[in-house]
Amino acid sequence: MxxxxxxxxxxxxxxxxxxxxxxxxxxxxxxxxxxxxxxxxxxxxxxxxxxxxxxxxxxxxxxxxxxxxxxxxxxxxxxxxxxxxxxxxxxxxxxxxxxxxxxxxxxxxxxxxxxxxxxxxxxxxxxxxxxxxxxxxxxxxxxxxxxxxxxxxxxxxxxxxDPMRTIAAMAGLVTDAVAGVVLTRGGNIEALPGLPGHRLLAPGSPVLAEAISCYRDGDSRAGFLTPTRPPDPPGYLKVTMLTCGEQLPHHLTAIIVLHSPGDLRHLSHREMTILGRLITGGTVEQIAAALRIPQSAVNAALEQARTKLGARSSAAAVMRAADLGLYLPPPPVPGCVASDSALRLDGTFPTT
Missing domain, CATH: 3.30.450.40 (GAF domain)
Known part of the structure; x- marks a missing residue:
């Protein structure tokens, strides 16, 4: 031959x-x-x-x-x-x-x-x-x-x-991607071929920490929202985590991609914040205390979210938000990430 x-x-x-x-x-x-x-x-x-x-x-x-x-x-x-x-x-x-x-x-x-x-x-x-x-x-x-x-x-x-070829092909399934990284078994990140990195996905960032948490919880796919940061215009990005799968006998374990948020169903920042805290196990009482708002305001926001998501109940609204990735995760425990990356929870965007 x-x-x-x-x-x-x-x-x-x-x-x-x-x-x-x-x-x-x-x-x-x-x-x-x-x-x-x-x-x-x-x-x-x-x-x-x-x-x-x-x-x-x-x-x-x-x-x-x-x-x-x-x-x-x-x-x-x-x-x-x-x-x-x-x-x-x-x-x-x-x-x-x-x-x-x-x-x-x-x-x-x-x-x-x-x-x-x-x-x-x-x-x-x-x-x-x-x-x-x-x-x-x-x-x-x-x-x-x-x-x-x-x-x-x-x-x-x-x-x-090259296992990165398979990983890049998987990342290509996420439309409108603007940045991405590959998560390793040790919790480190590597460059994702075909996509630039992003400071929202930098080591120690709350976005990366949440994506890693989703992976370690056993999710094969997970999505959630994050506010943009200056100099990008105010808005949101969707974060999608995809596990690499058992077919890759390697230290590369998951793909984390930033992309367009898609249809937000007119959810407000507060509604997405409350949904995120409910998804991660918070109670109405705990959420009200954390956001420093009355419990009635939490319930009102949840009812608005239920209507916008077309769900029959509040529980169904929370499940639908989780499935669609239409929620803002709670900020990490203080001391786990840099303080300047904490999210505002009062319905406004960070300005610094």
């Missing part, structure tokens, strides 16, 4: 609407026909847990796979400098002696492998996210032609198995 045919086939895999693991298996199968290796693996880097778990593999026994998915593999990657390299590295031309690489000396060589190659996977903008590696039982050194082929092909391989 020619190099051109291999690249063409992998390009077809890139375009296929398949889950990430299925695409990775297809890439591995295609490469094995061209390179004729005895065992191979595609892995994704998890920087928070310092692991590089397997996405797809062939030819390795269970003991080796368990080692690959354990904490020592990243140390080997760093010894080789794969996370900094842009080109493949062969066992026969390692930058260190093979005996100094635990992966090879203690695991792959005793398992009968005599040559191997590792190819760092990077996006077109240089982001490292994993490795394609292959081993042979033959001691014949992998030739320069094969190294050159893999160097040329590494970008398209990376494009086929």
């Amino acid at each position: 020619s190099a051109r045919a291999i690249i063409s086939e992998i390009t077809g895999i890139v375009a296929a609407p398949e889950p990430l693991a299925v695409r990775a298996e297809a890439v591995l199968t295609t490469l094995r026909r061209r390179l004729r290796f005895d065992a191979g693996r595609i892995s994704l880097h998890d920087p928070e847990r310092r692991l590089q778990p397997t996405l797809a593999s062939c030819g390795y026994d269970q003991r080796l796979l368990e080692y690959f998915d354990g904490p020592e593999l990243v140390h080997n990657v760093e010894l080789l400098g794969l996370h900094r390299r842009a080109t493949p590295v062969r066992i026969s031309s390692l930058p260190i002696r093979p005996a100094e690489l635990p992966l090879w000396a203690e695991h792959l060589h005793p398992a009968g492998f005599r040559e191997g190659i590792a190819v760092p996977l990077r996006t077109t903008d240089g982001r490292y996210f994993g490795v394609f590696s292959a081993c042979t039982e033959s001691a014949t050194p992998i030739c320069d032609t094969t190294c050159g082929f893999l160097a040329r092909t590494s970008t398209v391989i990376a494009h086929a198995v």
Whole structure:
């Protein structure tokens, strides 16, 4: 199979609407026909847990796979400098002696492998996210032609198995998006391809804290409103949180996107605030005390919201607001976020 045919086939895999693991298996199968290796693996880097778990593999026994998915593999990657390299590295031309690489000396060589190659996977903008590696039982050194082929092909391989592609496609389901980030398992954020970041989604912001809370509560999808901040004109943005799903064996867990609020059903700021506090478990008495208004005012606002939402009861209005994301969450507990990001609850927009 020619190099051109291999690249063409992998390009077809890139375009296929398949889950990430299925695409990775297809890439591995295609490469094995061209390179004729005895065992191979595609892995994704998890920087928070310092692991590089397997996405797809062939030819390795269970003991080796368990080692690959354990904490020592990243140390080997760093010894080789794969996370900094842009080109493949062969066992026969390692930058260190093979005996100094635990992966090879203690695991792959005793398992009968005599040559191997590792190819760092990077996006077109240089982001490292994993490795394609292959081993042979033959001691014949992998030739320069094969190294050159893999160097040329590494970008398209990376494009086929980059989890951010799947995540960006999921984010594309949210119309009118103006900004977004990706939430990690450790509560950190990463850039979302195709969308800029936003200070409302910055670490420590109340908007991000609420979205993280929705994710940790087990919601697969959640939405709520947030007031805009200067220099944007007064108004609202919708915040939508989507979990990445189990099909991504990675540290990336959820997408958080800002977009147009859509039809607000003429709800007032106070009504959306009261709905938000009811959704999060507040009582009429507690809400009245927090907003420093009479309980009768809370009930009147709730009745207005019920009418605007077309609900048969106050309870149904609260459920509908939750389903539609037409509510303003309560501000976080003081001390959890910066004080200048607290929301006003008196029906006006912040001016600073």
